[in-house]
Amino acid sequence: MVMGPTGSGKTSFINHASGSQLRTNSGLMSCTDQIQIAGPFTLDEYSITLVDTPGFNDTVRSDAQILGLISDFVVAEYERGYRFTGILYFHRISDNRIGGAALRNFRFFRALCGNHALKSSAIVTNMWGEVSKEVGREREEELMRKDILFKPALDAGARLYRHEFNPESAHEILRRVIKNRPCTLLLQQEIVEQGKHISATAAGVAFLGELALVQQKYQDQLRELLKEIDEAIANHDEDDRVELEDGLQRLEAQEERRKAEERLIRDAPRYHTLEAGSWGPSLIFSVFAVSADFVWSAVSAFFRAAWLTLRGFCQDVGKRLTGA
Ligand SMILES: Nc1nc2c(ncn2[C@@H]2O[C@H](COP(=O)(O)OP(=O)(O)OP(=O)(O)O)[C@@H](O)[C@H]2O)c(=O)[nH]1
Numbered sequence: 143m144v145m146g147p148t149g150s151g152k153t154s155f156i157n158h159a160s161g162s163q164l165r166t167n168s169g170l171m172s173c174t175d176q177i178q179i180a181g182p183f184t185l186d187e188y189s190i191t192l193v194d195t196p197g198f199n200d201t202v203r204s205d206a207q208i209l210g211l212i213s214d215f216v217v218a219e220y221e222r223g224y225r226f227t228g229i230l231y232f233h234r235i236s237d238n239r240i241g242g243a244a245l246r247n248f249r250f251f252r253a254l255c256g257n258h259a260l261k262s263s264a265i266v267t268n269m270w271g272e273v274s275k276e277v278g279r280e281r282e283e284e285l286m287r288k289d290i291l292f293k294p295a296l297d298a299g300a301r302l303y304r305h306e307f308n309p310e311s312a313h314e315i316l317r318r319v320i321k322n323r324p325c326t327l328l329l330q331q332e333i334v335e336q337g338k339h340i341s342a343t344a345a346g347v348a349f350l351g352e353l354a355l356v357q358q359k360y361q362d363q364l365r366e367l368l369k370e371i372d373e374a375i376a377n378h379d380e381d382d383r384v385e386l387e388d389g390l391q392r393l394e395a396q397e398e399r400r401k402a403e404e405r406l407i408r409d410a411p412r413y414h415t416l417e418a419g420s421w422g423p424s425l426i427f428s429v430f431a432v433s434a435d436f437v438w439s440a441v442s443a444f445f446r447a448a449w450l451t452l453r454g455f456c457q458d459v460g461k462r463l464t465g466a
């Protein structure tokens with residue numbers, strides 16, 4: 143599965159690796175706004191399918207929608223008994239600043255994987271042609287060294303690779319990743335095994351934590367604006383009052399959007415059904431390198447499906463008996 147901020151080169155990498163023609167975009171707007179599948183294709187003796195994901199801070203979808211989309215997908219895959227062999231996180235070495243959007247994407251990636259699955263992940267830097275070798279090396283070294291950047295993930299076992307924007311380089315990276323054992327993401331464990339609601343998962347908590355900070359900022363700005371409006375009224379400054387009230391409307395519209403984001407995560411359905419994935423079983427089969435794990439996966443998928451059905455049935459009966 144390939145993750146990273148919008149415009150970080152996820153789809154280009156997938157096209158290089160698989161020979162697909164998925165749409166990429168050099169414009170300012172986000173391009174991939176759905177999870178999309180490329181392959182299967184064969185590399186050495188492995189059959190590989192790559193999963194493309196939209197980045198957080200997408201210009202088309204909200205972050206809550208993207209979190210829900212990725213969560214639905216990975217949970218449905220897990221319930222079917224499939225595991226990811228690798229999670230690739232993309233970062234443009236050409237970025238001279240790591241802004242809030244990139245940091246946010248990386249935080250979600252870490253929260254989604256958890257420390258265990260980070261061992262099966264790789265951070266892939268690209269756009270090396272856009273910077274001098276020296277600048278690129280300095281940035282790479284800084285990314286590896288700083289706690290706020292990639293250091294904690296690398297310490298937890300993530301690998302760091304350079305992508306040279308050609309098929310050979312994409313294949314070289316996949317050759318290393320494909321050797322991983324299939325892994326379970328923290329989000330899959332939390333939702334399926336521990337029965338947590340998405341809002342209580344590490345990714346959900348990180349998401350809601352960020353929304354809480356936005357709400358705090360809104361309250362500070364609101365207090366300030368109301369004070370200024372009172373002053374404008376006291377001073378009979380009509381122009382100022384009108385302008386400040388426009389600002390107030392914009393601020394409140396922002397707060398409404400924040401609340402809608404929060405509701406989307408807090409009110410998300412608790413469990414996802416086995417039907418949540420929309421791709422056929424034959425395609426899904428190829429998402430992972432075919433291995434002895436498949437038989438175990440299929441057996442555990444059957445028992446997991448049975449368990450989920452039984453648990454749903456018991457919850458229903460429990461509710462009826464207690465009248466809840
Ligand atoms: N020079 C150079 N350009 C690249 C590289 N990787 C991607 N690009 C270009 O960067 C732009 C964005 O690439 P995409 O592959 O669409 O990025 P994405 O991460 O899929 O973006 P979203 O779908 O919006 O999330 C395209 O114009 C690519 O051709 C690279 O390594 N070097």
Ligand SMILES: [Mg+2]
Nearest residue numbers: 152153173174
């Ligand atoms: Mg894309």
